[in-house]
Amino acid sequence: PPTVPPPPGPPARGSLSLHRAYLRSPLGLLRLGQLALGAAFWVTVAAHKYEGAAHFALFAAVLVWLLTLALFGLSLLGRWELVPWLGSRWLLTNLVHDLALGVGLYAAATGIMGHKAKQRSFCNLPGYSQHCLYSAYLSASICGGITAFLYLFSGLYCLSRRCQDQRDII
Numbered sequence: 597p598p599t600v601p602p603p604p605g606p607p608a609r610g611s612l613s614l615h616r617a618y619l620r621s622p623l624g625l626l627r628l629g630q631l632a633l634g635a636a637f638w639v640t641v642a643a644h645k646y647e648g649a650a651h652f653a654l655f656a657a658v659l660v661w662l663l664t665l666a667l668f669g670l671s672l673l674g675r676w677e678l679v680p681w682l683g684s685r686w687l688l689t690n691l692v693h694d695l696a697l698g699v700g701l702y703a704a705a706t707g708i709m710g711h712k713a714k715q716r717s718f719c720n721l722p723g724y725s726q727h728c729l730y731s732a733y734l735s736a737s738i739c740g741g742i743t744a745f746l747y748l749f750s751g752l753y754c755l756s757r758r759c760q761d762q763r764d765i766i
Contacts, residue, residue, distance in 0.1 A: 615674040621766045623690070626750040627668045630698070630743055634661040637702075637739040641709065644732040650712060653705035657740070660701050660747075667693060671765060687765050691754035698747025706740035709733050 618624045638657040641650060667690060670676045677683040712733045719728035754765070 617766050618671050630664050630746045633739050633743040637736050640736040649708045653708040656701035656705045660697050694747045694751030699744050702740050702744035706737050709737040
C-alpha cells in the first residue's frame with residue numbers, strides 16, 4: 597500500500613531580527629524618548645516618599661510605560677501581527693495608545709505632581725531644615741509634561757499617516 601505523506605506543519609517563522617527602519621523612523625525615535633522620560637518620571641516619584649494622588653500618578657506612568665515598551669518591542673521586532681485583532685490595525689492601535697493613554701494619563705499625572713510641587717513650594721526657602729520633596733515633585737512634573745508632548749507628537753504622526761491612507765507605522 598502507498599504511504600500517505602505527513603500533514604504539513606505550521607509555517608516556519610523567520611528568525612528574529614531588528615526592524616532598523618522603525619528604529620530610525622520618527623515614531624521609533626519618539627518611542628525611545630517616551631521610554632526614557634517616562635522611566636525618569638516614575639523612578640523619580642517612586643524613589644521619594646509619596647502619598648495621596650501621587651499613587652495614581654505613579655500607577656498611570658508605569659502602566660503607560662509598560663504598554664509603550666510592549667508597542668516598541670513588537671514594532672522593533674516587526675511582530676505586531678502576532679497580536680490578535682490589534683495586529684491588523686497596528687497604526688490605529690499606536691494612534692489610540694498615544695492620544696488616549698499617553699497624552700491623557702501623562703497630562704493627569706503631570707497635573708498631580710505639579711500640584712504637589714506647588715503645595716511643597718514653602719520648603720524651597722533658604723534655611724528650611726526639614727526634608728523637602730519640592731524638587732522631586734517638580735522634576736517629575738517636568739518629565740511628565742515633556743513625555744505628554746512626546747506622546748502628542750507621536751499621536752499626530754500616526755494620525756497624519758492614517759489620513760494619508762497609509763497602513764504601516766513607518
